[in-house]
Amino acid sequence: MVQINLPENSKVKKGKYYKDTTGSKNIKKVNIYRWDPSSGENPRIDTYEVDMDNCPSKVLDLLNKIKNEIDSSLAYRRSCSHGVCGSCAMNMDGKNGLACTKPHAEIDGDINIYPLPHLKVKKDLIGDLSILYKQYESIEPWLKTNKKVEAKEIYQSREDRSKLDGAYECIMCACCSTACPSYWWNGDKYLGPAVLLQAYRWIIDSRDDERKERLKKVADEFKLYRCHTIMNCTNACPKGLNPAKAIAEIKKMLATS
Amino acid sequence: MENKNPLSPHIQIYSWNISLLISISHRITGVINIVALTLVCLWIALLLLGETNYEYIKYFLQSFLGKFLILCLTWSFSFQILSEVRHLFWDFGYGFELITSKITGLIVIFGSFVLTILIYLIGKQII
Numbered sequence: 001m002v003q004i005n006l007p008e009n010s011k012v013k014k015g016k017y018y019k020d021t022t023g024s025k026n027i028k029k030v031n032i033y034r035w036d037p038s039s040g041e042n043p044r045i046d047t048y049e050v051d052m053d054n055c056p057s058k059v060l061d062l063l064n065k066i067k068n069e070i071d072s073s074l075a076y077r078r079s080c081s082h083g084v085c086g087s088c089a090m091n092m093d094g095k096n097g098l099a100c101t102k103p104h105a106e107i108d109g110d111i112n113i114y115p116l117p118h119l120k121v122k123k124d125l126i127g128d129l130s131i132l133y134k135q136y137e138s139i140e141p142w143l144k145t146n147k148k149v150e151a152k153e154i155y156q157s158r159e160d161r162s163k164l165d166g167a168y169e170c171i172m173c174a175c176c177s178t179a180c181p182s183y184w185w186n187g188d189k190y191l192g193p194a195v196l197l198q199a200y201r202w203i204i205d206s207r208d209d210e211r212k213e214r215l216k217k218v219a220d221e222f223k224l225y226r227c228h229t230i231m232n233c234t235n236a237c238p239k240g241l242n243p244a245k246a247i248a249e250i251k252k253m254l255a256t257s
Numbered sequence: 258m259e260n261k262n263p264l265s266p267h268i269q270i271y272s273w274n275i276s277l278l279i280s281i282s283h284r285i286t287g288v289i290n291i292v293a294l295t296l297v298c299l300w301i302a303l304l305l306l307g308e309t310n311y312e313y314i315k316y317f318l319q320s321f322l323g324k325f326l327i328l329c330l331t332w333s334f335s336f337q338i339l340s341e342v343r344h345l346f347w348d349f350g351y352g353f354e355l356i357t358s359k360i361t362g363l364i365v366i367f368g369s370f371v372l373t374i375l376i377y378l379i380g381k382q383i384i
Contacts, residue, residue: 010263035263043263091265094272117267120260127265181277184267229347231276231358245353252350 002185015044018070024051029110030062032074035121043121046071052104059113060088060099063125076125083238086173090125091117096175096236116178118187129174135191136172139199139218144210160206167201167246169239170194176233176243182226190226191218193233193243200246203253212257219254227251275362283340286333293330328377335372339365 006012015034020027027049035043048066055065060078067074077087081100088099091114093107104111119127145154177183177192191199196218203214218224224247233243303310317323343361346352352361378384 004268006264006266006269009261010266012266033265037262091270094270112270114270115265117265117271119265120262121265122262128260128262179271181268181280228280229344230280231353231355232271232274234353234355234358235274235276242353245350248347248350248353251348255348 009042011042013042013044015046018046018048020049020051022051022054024053026052028052028104030066031110031112032063032066032125033114033121034074034124036073037123055104057103057105058100059092059102059104059107059111062104062111063099063113074125075123084171086171089116089173089175089178089238091115091178096179096238098173098175098238101238116174118178118184127174127178131187132174132177132192132194135195136198139191139195139202139214141198141202143202143205143208145207146209154207156206163204163206164201166241167197167204170197170201170241171239172198173238175236175238179232179236181230181232182228186222186226189222191223193227193247196224196227196250197241197243197246200250203250215250215254215257218250224250224254275359275366279340279343279362279365282336283344286337286340289330289333290337293333328373331376332369332373335376336365336369339368339372 012033030048030050031045032048033043034046048070050062050065050070055062058081060081063074063076063078067076076090076099078100079085079087081088083098083101086098089096090099092099092102093112096116099113113125115121115125115127116129119129122128147154172194174194176197177187177194180193182190183192199214199218202208203211208214227244227247229244229248231244234241234245237243300311300314303314318327343352343365346361352358375384
């Protein structure tokens with residue numbers, strides 16, 4: 001269901017203001033979404049003045065600096081800091097991406113940082129992705145083969161292997177799914193670009209024997225066809241993949257088979 | 258157990274881009290076109306009730322407001338047609354690259370105005 005306004009308990013209020021204490025000339029204001037589950041209050045936007053002369057280049061470095069030097073109560077997920085694990089996915093400057101690969105110099109003016117859109121917030125910048133993981137499980141993302149289990153690996157031609165390019169690189173950071181308006185309104189029923197890209201990855205795998213069953217499973221008005229090619233997913237993907245094309249390929253396979 | 262945690266902001270904070278704009282406009286013009294077509298059908302149905310009804314509506318459509326309305330609807334139809342062609346190419350699996358979709362998006366936006374002007378000029382029998 002389309003619901004433009006946020007529910008009453010999610011309305012964002014003005015929060016604290018942390019003034020710069022270093023006396024630096026190169027100051028940037030960073031607005032960060034905060035919500036503390038123990039307070040029972042509405043979410044708020046805290047503003048931090050950050051000394052940019054002593055800050056490394058990425059948004060994640062900026063967050064680390066704030067957490068280390070200004071406010072240690074700030075919560076966010078991060079792990080590898082090299083754009084491989086997908087933990088630090090968040091909304092920066094109105095666009096989803098990985099904090100560890102997004103340079104803060106690309107953002108003009110104040111830097112606005114929010115959790116991934118339209119998720120239940122766990123704390124501060126951490127969104128609850130459990131629905132997405134359940135959907136991921138529902139497409140059974142593992143190899144299914146009817147052949148007897150052999151000790152040898154299953155060979156694949158170069159050509160077949162190249163079909164997986166652009167699908168296997170996905171790190172499941174959920175930037176695409178949470179950028180998709182269709183997923184916002186129908187997130188409980190529509191699988192969303194991230195999961196459909198993975199569904200596509202197993203459908204086109206030449207080693208998989210259950211292609212037809214997999215196709216049949218996603219061929220659903222809600223699961224698949226809520227995609228209206230808005231292209232927000234492809235615009236958001238920090239790895240440069242194209243979930244919109246993968247979804248279109250699934251639709252094409254269903255239309256031609 | 259119902260999750261009572263707040264919902265993170267979505268449409269309030271997400272930045273706009275061409276493809277998002279066209280997608281929502283495609284839907285809005287679609288609804289407008291259906292309403293417009295229904296009204297045109299009703300207008301034609303009014304013919305059955307006699308000449309005066311027809312004259313009234315014709316009088317309205319020849320006023321400035323009526324002409325403006327027709328021009329707006331022409332744009333709405335032009336936009337819908339071009340955007341639908343873009344969707345058709347997508348259905349064949351072409352045009353998904355970010356740069357291509359941006360270019361075709363711009364073509365749809367500018368093309369809809371060009372098409373409107375063309376139809377207007379043809380209607381005026383200028384070309």
